[in-house]
Amino acid sequence: MSVFDEQKQKMATGQGFIAALDQSGGSTPKALKLYGVEEDEYNGEAEMYGEIHKMRTRIITAPDFTDAKVLGAILFERTMRAEIEGIPTAQYLWEKRGVVPFLKIDKGLADKADGVQLMKPMPGLEELLAEAKATFGIFGTKERSVIHEANEAGIKAVVAQQFEVGKTVVAAGLVPIIEPEVDINSPTKSEAEEMLKAAIKAELDALPEGDDVMLKLTIPSVDGLYDELADHPRVVRVVALSGGYSTDVACEKLAKQPKMIASFSRALAEGLSKKQSDDAFNGLLGSNIDKIYQASL
Known part of the structure; x- marks a missing residue:
């Protein structure tokens, strides 16, 4: 089976959800602010995108961000062109995490x-x-x-x-x-x-x-x-x-849809902060992932 066919089968039948990690130009400052990075902490577009890539890297490399619960991830073009641990992001997702890569x-x-x-x-x-x-x-x-x-x-x-x-x-x-x-x-x-x-x-x-x-x-x-x-x-x-619902409300509503799985952005990153220790960050992200996964079953 080709990689494409394997990925398609995973998307069609796998249990889990798609992580939306594709905030772009207009929504990046807002996403960073929610993550605890103020606009005076970066200078210009390149530094702004550098900060958001650090945030996405931290999410993607977290222990719970694997195909056990995350089927796919949607990337912004700059994220696709960037690397995680020296490997192109999409390749890292598939080879290291078993997560199918999408592009906004x-x-x-x-x-x-x-x-x-x-x-x-x-x-x-x-x-x-x-x-x-x-x-x-x-x-x-x-x-x-x-x-x-x-x-x-x-x-x-x-x-x-x-x-x-x-x-x-x-x-x-x-x-x-x-x-x-x-x-x-x-x-x-x-x-x-x-x-x-x-x-x-x-x-x-x-x-x-x-x-x-x-x-x-x-x-x-x-x-x-x-x-x-x-x-x-x-x-x-x-x-x-x-769509702007909180994680809990979105998951509660989704649980009533038998044939839909989640593709959440804000709800996935809710409560995460740059200033958290790795243990605190990974614990909260793991909790968000589990809530979204359960609602997607």
Whole structure:
């Protein structure tokens, strides 16, 4: 079995969750602040990304960050290009941890229109995908847009764009994680989720055999709403984003979704601090990992 097939089987059937370690430009200062690194502790972009890489390295090398509970990890492009213990990050994840590496490829969100935010253009995408696969051994990608309200035209536009990008990813030999996030604070969240499900199903039904995708969705207001999508022959796995919920609330909501596993970012790193001793850091991270793992079973 090829490495790709082994990784795909792990993503389809493995027990555990995907760690989202892909904060980028806009969200990095916020992530660092939560980690106890103030903006006056680094100077310029290079030092900022240096600090976030130290944080990610500390998480990835922690004793509990293995495929016993963590199936995959989503990386920011700079993290993919960086190293852990002298080994490229994605290679380290797979070879040392048994964790499947993904790459965040979107360039952020466009301005809001029709109640949604589409993804900004992604110049050089084909080249990046080819390099990610051939040079770094990346298995899949993640691309995020946001739905703020139940606007059918907007939601169809989001899903159409997601699948268009997804087809480019599949053509490059990778598996896309399609992420049309529904804002957890939307006053029309449940209506938007019904529209989203219908739009995704229509796109999935049109995919040819072998063009397989993953879905990353907000935990729905109606329990089990996305079970039908999880059972679709073109879907490898449906994963849930925490969307701003605390770890405990996100895990409580996820536990009611029988066919979704977690792909949490903020909830994974909740309470971690640069100033903690290794024992304290590893203990708290291990606790977060276990909570998210249990909710994903």
